[in-house]
Amino acid sequence: MKARGKRFGDAYALAFENYLLKRDEESLQAAYELGRKAVAAQLSMLDLAAIHHGELVAALQRSDQAKTELVTEAADFFLQSLSAFEMVQRGFREAQETALLEKTHAAQLHQLADAAVTIxxxxxxxxxxxxxxxxxxxxxxxxxxxxxxxxxxxxxxxxxxxxxxxxxxxxxxxxxxxxxxxxxxxxxxxxxxxxxxxxxxxxxxxxxxxxxxxxxxxxxxxxxxxxxxxxxxxxxxxxxxxxxxxxxxxxxxxxxxxxxxxxxxxxxxxxxxxREHRIAETLQRGLLLQQLPRIPDMTLAVRYLPGAAGVNVGGDWFDVVALPGGRTGIAVGDVVGRGVRAASVMGQTRTAFRAYALDGDPPEKVVARLNRLLPTLDRDHFSTMIYLVWDPEDGMSMVSAGHPPPLLREAGERISFLDHRVSAPLGVLGEGVYRCHRFAMEAGSTLLLYTDGLIEQQGGLDLGMMRLRDAVATDTDDVEALCDQVLDHMLDTEAEDDVALLVLRLD
CATH class of the missing domain: 3.30.450.40 (GAF domain)
Known part of the structure; x- marks a missing residue:
């Protein structure tokens, strides 16, 4: 700053002396240019006035001209320089203010874009x-x-x-x-x-x-x-x-x-x-089984959790039906889709299941009939399903239509996913083939049926199934407590998808 001030002071002294000698428009124009250069040199108005004052004192000391006349002429030079200084500085300030306003507005627009994403x-x-x-x-x-x-x-x-x-x-x-x-x-x-x-x-x-x-x-x-x-x-x-x-x-x-x-x-x-979420959830809860039947030598518990806020209500369903001959039909299904329509298809599917099951048909035939029915209800929806029939004399029969495998905890504490024969989900193949798988289940054993929302919350199906095995590692005779234990272990946060969980225990 001092070097720039000295160079400007030398230039001012030379131009000022030249003006006092010539006193013409050309030499006065130099004062105007000096005013512009003073802004570029980052000098203040006081700096400019001090330089002028110093040169005026020096001129008065070496000149024989009348002091009043010299001071008047010097003032013209200074005012010309000062007017240029103020004009340039004003323009500079206005440019700075405009730039600041534009920068502020640009920042607002950027924040507005961020707000759009957030909102x-x-x-x-x-x-x-x-x-x-x-x-x-x-x-x-x-x-x-x-x-x-x-x-x-x-x-x-x-x-x-x-x-x-x-x-x-x-x-x-x-x-x-x-x-x-x-x-x-x-x-x-x-x-x-x-x-x-x-x-x-x-x-x-x-x-x-x-x-x-x-x-x-x-x-x-x-x-x-x-x-x-x-x-x-x-x-x-x-x-x-x-x-x-x-x-x-x-x-x-x-x-x-x-x-x-x-x-x-x-x-x-x-x-x-x-609004649609409330309608769908109300519809879905109204269509689900409201009370579990009492089954001899079997204890049942069930949980249903709707998806997170919004229209994430889906088509999870379950049913337990007392069948002829002392048998019990147990089903869990998941109509793929969201909202009121999925809940409606779920209700129709569950109603049809109950009707077909009560006819006394074997599990594979019940599921095959549902497969043919579903496309007539809604071609845009399909459903996974698992259907089990418990017969005290013959054990458990099971048919799966693209559904996650049940988890069996045997009385001897061995835990395994049942090796079932998976067929296509309901409504995907017009003439799908569904085969029945039979397995023994002893007293003291516990079986978990669930929808994919339970195991898909974090890390995919493989990790979800591994976590589900860990969730039942601690055994309990209380199936209600086991339901809560599983949900607490599996759902660390609010579920994005619907979750249906049915637990049965042979006494």
């Missing part, structure tokens, strides 16, 4: 709405954001609040403060609304809200935009409050509107998603 991730409705508030607050650069959504005709409102650490008191307002007046005011318009600090202080609804969260704090404006569905009906609003720096800008409005549009789509889809 549309598979989350529960409440979690998604909370993410909306957090993303909006960060993207816009505000201390507080409130997202509100009508749940039932605007009579019930779901509030989510995100605040910076310095304004954490506002977080309590969604639970403790009366916000209905605030909600009606912010959702009144169908377009973004900006309020300044002064307008907030003069509005009684807003001033009460601000005081409740941050007494004696001047809130730096607010920006709110509506949430609307695809039919332009209002879902709620997103409000950002107390901007970090400066006022809310038109670019802030544009960013928030885009974020609101993404959130509106996610909210509407989330509502439809959860």
């Amino acid at each position: 549309n991730s598979r989350l529960s409705f409440d979690d998604m709405l909370q993410r909306v508030t957090e993303q909006a607050r960060q993207v816009i650069g505000a201390h507080c954001c409130i997202a509100s959504v009508d749940l039932v005709d605007a009579t019930i409102i779901n509030w989510k609040i995100s605040c910076s650490r310095a304004h954490s008191a506002w977080r309590k307002l969604g639970h403790e403060a009366e916000l209905s007046n605030l909600y009606s005011e912010v959702t009144g318009g169908g377009h973004p609304i900006v309020m300044t600090q002064e307008e907030l202080e003069q509005d009684p609804t807003w001033s009460a809200f601000v005081r409740a969260g941050k007494p004696n704090h001047a809130v730096n404006g607010s920006l709110v935009t509506p949430l609307t569905d695809r039919h332009n009906q209002k879902l709620g609003s997103i409000l950002v409050l107390d901007k970090h720096e400066g006022a809310f800008s038109e670019k802030d409005q544009s960013i928030l509107v885009q974020l609101a549009q993404m959130a509106s789509v996610a909210i509407e889809n989330g509502r439809l998603y959860e």
Whole structure:
């Protein structure tokens, strides 16, 4: 900096002396160029004034010209240089400010893209709405954001609040403060609304809200935009409050509107998603066996877990049927697919199974009849199934249609997957061939039937089957406790797929 200042000072002295000698436009133009060079040399206005003052004193000492006249002429040179300096510096500042604004806007757009991914991730409705508030607050650069959504005709409102650490008191307002007046005011318009600090202080609804969260704090404006569905009906609003720096800008409005549009789509889809999930789960539970029959010398327990939030309800089913001749039919199946339609096909398949089983046909014939029936119900769905018939005189008979193998824990504590003959799932081959496999099962033995959701949660089928063997390593006579033991061991997190588990023990 000192070297640049000295070089500039030498150039200024030479140009200034030349101007005093010639006093023409060309020599005055040099002052203009010096002003531009002063900015490039990163000199301040005081630096420029000090250099000029030093050269003026030196000129007064060596000149015989009247001092007043010399000072006046010197002032013209300095003012020319100063005007160029200010003009260039102003342009430089404006360029810096513009660059900063563009950089900020680019960062907002990048954050907006990240927000789109986050908001549309598979989350529960409440979690998604909370993410909306957090993303909006960060993207816009505000201390507080409130997202509100009508749940039932605007009579019930779901509030989510995100605040910076310095304004954490506002977080309590969604639970403790009366916000209905605030909600009606912010959702009144169908377009973004900006309020300044002064307008907030003069509005009684807003001033009460601000005081409740941050007494004696001047809130730096607010920006709110509506949430609307695809039919332009209002879902709620997103409000950002107390901007970090400066006022809310038109670019802030544009960013928030885009974020609101993404959130509106996610909210509407989330509502439809959860609604279909509830319908499917209700339908599925209604179609499943509600009470296990009492079977002599056999103890049964069953568990059914629907998939994670959303329409992951599938077609898992099970049934236990008392058959003629003291026999017992036991079946577990899985209609491949999700949602209401899969649950409906599952109900029809289970009903047909019960009817065919009660006819007294052997297991392979019952399964073959179901295979022919399924394509007539829905060509887009097929089902795996395993059907066992317990006969106290002849032991266990089993037919599998593409289903995972049962796990047998024998009375002597030997644990093994049954080596069964797997055939094609129901509905895949029009004339599938299903063969029956028979095996002995002694008193004190336990058999586990399950759907693939139990063993596919982590690491694939092979690892899942290995973990299932470990889950029954500790024996228990209580089949209810064994069900819970298996599920606790196998499902470390919320199940993505449906899980059906049926445990039977010969007493």
